[in-house]
Amino acid sequence: xxxxxxxxxxxxxxxxxxxxxxxxxxxxxxxxxxxxxxxxxxxxxxxxxxxxxxxxxxxxxxxxxxxxxxxxxxxxxxxxxxxxxxxxxxxxxxxxxxxxxxxxxxxxxxxxxxxxxxxxxxxxxxxxxxxxxxxxxxxxxxxxxxxxxxxxxxxxxxxxxxxxxxxxxxxxxxxxxxxxxxxxxxxxxxxxxxxxxxxxxxxxxxxxxxxxxxxxxxxxxxxxxxxxxxxxxxxxxxxxxxxxxxxxxxxxxxxxxxxxxxxxxxxxxxxxxxxxxxxxxxxxxxxxxxxxxxxxxxxxxxxxxxxxxxxxxxxxxxxxxxxxxxxxx
Numbered sequence: 611x612x613x614x615x616x617x618x619x620x621x622x623x624x625x626x627x628x629x630x631x632x633x634x635x636x637x638x639x640x641x642x643x644x645x646x647x648x649x650x651x652x653x654x655x656x657x658x659x660x661x662x663x664x665x666x667x668x669x670x671x672x673x674x675x676x677x678x679x680x681x682x683x684x685x686x687x688x689x690x691x692x693x694x695x696x697x698x699x700x701x702x703x704x705x706x707x708x709x710x711x712x713x714x715x716x717x718x719x720x721x722x723x724x725x726x727x728x729x730x731x732x733x734x735x736x737x738x739x740x741x742x743x744x745x746x747x748x749x750x751x752x753x754x755x756x757x758x759x760x761x762x763x764x765x766x767x768x769x770x771x772x773x774x775x776x777x778x779x780x781x782x783x784x785x786x787x788x789x790x791x792x793x794x795x796x797x798x799x800x801x802x803x804x805x806x807x808x809x810x811x812x813x814x815x816x817x818x819x820x821x822x823x824x825x826x827x828x829x830x831x832x833x834x835x836x837x838x839x840x841x842x843x844x845x846x847x848x849x850x851x852x853x854x855x856x857x858x859x860x861x862x863x864x865x866x867x868x869x870x871x872x873x874x875x876x877x878x879x880x881x882x883x884x885x886x887x888x889x890x891x892x893x894x895x896x897x898x899x900x901x902x903x904x905x906x907x908x909x910x911x912x913x914x915x916x917x918x919x920x921x922x923x924x925x926x927x928x929x930x931x932x933x934x935x936x937x938x939x
Contacts, residue, residue, distance in 0.1 A: 611650065612781045619649045623679065625770045632662055633729065638777045645679045646768045653763035654737035654786050660778035662729050663689045668772030669699075672734055675764035680706035680845065683759050684769050685734055685743050687724060695721045696901070702758040705845030709758075709891070711838055711874045711931035714903045717793055719756045722746075729778060737786040740793070753817055754793045758839070795834070802836030802937040803921075805829065806857050809845045812848035814876075816924040825854060836935040837872070837904065840925060853927040855934050859921055861914040868939040869912050869921075872904045876926040878932065881912050882919055893929050904933050 613619050615638040616629070623644050630639035640646070652674065659672050671686030682703050691697045696719045701710045710718075724730050724746050733744040738761050742751040764784050798804075809825035832838045840853055859867075871879065871889075879887040887910045893902035912921070925934050 611783055611856060612779065613648050613650065615777050615780065620767075621647045621649075626663065632703045632776045635729075635778065637662075638767075639774050640770045640777060641772070641774045643771055645673055645676065645682065646770060647673070647676055647765045648767050648780070648782075649765070650782060651763045651765050652782060652784060653761065655766075655782055656736075657732075657734045657766055657780075657782045657785045657788060659732045659768065659780050660729055661778040662778070663687065663724075663726060664773060665689055665726050666773040667770065668861075669774065670730070670771055670775040671769045672732060672767070673703075673761060673769050674734060674736060674766045675762060676767060677762070677764050680704075681759070682764065683741075683757060684708070685732070685753075686769050686771060687732070687745065689724075689726055691846065692726065693721060693723050695719055696786060697722050697724075698743070698752060700741065700743060700753055702839075704759070704839060704841040707841035707845055707927065707932055709839055709841065709931040710838060711902045711929075712904050712933040713758065713931075717753060720752050735786050735788060736909065737788075741789070742788055742790065749789070751789060754790055756793050758794055798834040799836060799937065801939065802832060802855050802935065804836075805831050805888075806838055806855045806934070807923045808838070808840060809854040809856075811844055811846065811853050813849045813876055814852040816852075823914045826849070827856075832935065836937055838928070838934050840927070840932040840934065846927060846932075851928070852924055853932075854922050854924055856920060856922040857936075859912070859914060861916055861919060863916050865914050867914055869910055869913050870906045870937050870939060871908045871910065871923070872906055872930045872933070872935040873908070873923065874904045874933045875902060875928045878924045880920075880922040880924070882915065886910055886912070902930055904931065906935075906937070
C-alpha cells in the first residue's frame with residue numbers, strides 16, 4: 611500500500627509540512643519534533659520510506675505499532691553522526707519517553723553510512739518481537755533487533771526530529787520477509803535484581819523520599835540484563851520526574867555486599883532508610899560526547915543486617931530514558 615504524503619491519510623499534529631522539490635522531484639518537506647501517523651494499522655509487516663536529510667543534527671525515521679503519539683516503536687537516523695557507531699538507532703517509546711539511553715550497542719546502534727542531501731531508503735521488517743532494519747542497502751540489514759514494546763497492532767508513520775527532512779515515498783504491507791536468522795535473546799543474569807516496586811512519580815525538588823509512606827506502587831520485573839525501563843509504568847507530567855524503585859535483599863547474617871548500579875539520569879540510593887550514595891549520569895554530565903547511556907558504571911558497598919533489608923533507589927529523569935538496574939556481587 612502506497613500512502614502519498616499529500617493525501618488525507620496522515621495526522622500531522624504540530625509538525626510543520628509543505629510541498630517541496632528536491633532533485634527535480636515533487637515531495638513533502640517537514641520540520642519540528644513529532645510523530646506523523648497514517649490511518650493504517652499493522653501488527654506485523656514491512657514499512658519502506660524514501661527520504662533525504664541534511665547535515666544538521668536531527669533524528670528522522672519511522673514508527674510502527676503506535677498506540678498513540680506517546681507509545682510506539684521507532685527507528686531513526688542521525689545525520690550528524692553518519693558513519694559513527696550511533697549513526698542509526700532503534701528504540702521504543704513508552705509514555706512519551708524515548709529510551710535511547712537505555713537501549714544501545716548491538717541490535718540498537720550501528721555504524722552505517724547514508725547520503726546527505728540525497729534520496730535514500732529505509733525499510734523495517736517486523737513480526738513478533740523481531741525486526742530487521744535496512745538503510746540504503748536493501749539486501750543486507752543494518753540492524754537485527756529484539757523489539758521491546760508489546761507485539762500489538764498499531765499505526766505506522768514517520769518520526770520528524772529536527773530541521774527539514776524531505777519525504778518522498780511511503781509504503782507498507784503485511785508481508786514479512788526476513789533475510790537473516792533471528793537475533794539471540796540474552797539469558798537472564800542470576801546476579802541482577804529481578805523485581806522492583808516502582809512508586810508513582812513526584813517532583814525531584816520535593817526530596818528523594820518525599821512522602822514515601824503515601825506513595826502508590828507498581829511491581830515490575832526487570833529485563834534479562836537487569837534493566838527496568840521505568841517509563842513502562844508512567845511518563846513525566848507536570849514536572850513529576852522522580853520515582854522510588856524499591857526491592858528487598860535478604861541476608862542470613864550481617865554482611866557487606868558490593869552493589870553495582872546503573873541509572874538514567876540521576877539516582878540516590880538508600881538502604882534501610884539511610885542515604886548511602888548519590889550519582890549523576892545526565893546527558894553530557896561527564897564530557898561533551900557522553901550520551902548518558904546506562905551501564906554498570908557505579909558501585910557501592912551495602913552494610914546488610916541479618917534478615918530483610920530494604921533497598922530504595924530514587925531515580926530522576928531529564929532526557930533520553932528513565933531506567934535503573936542493579937546487581938549484587
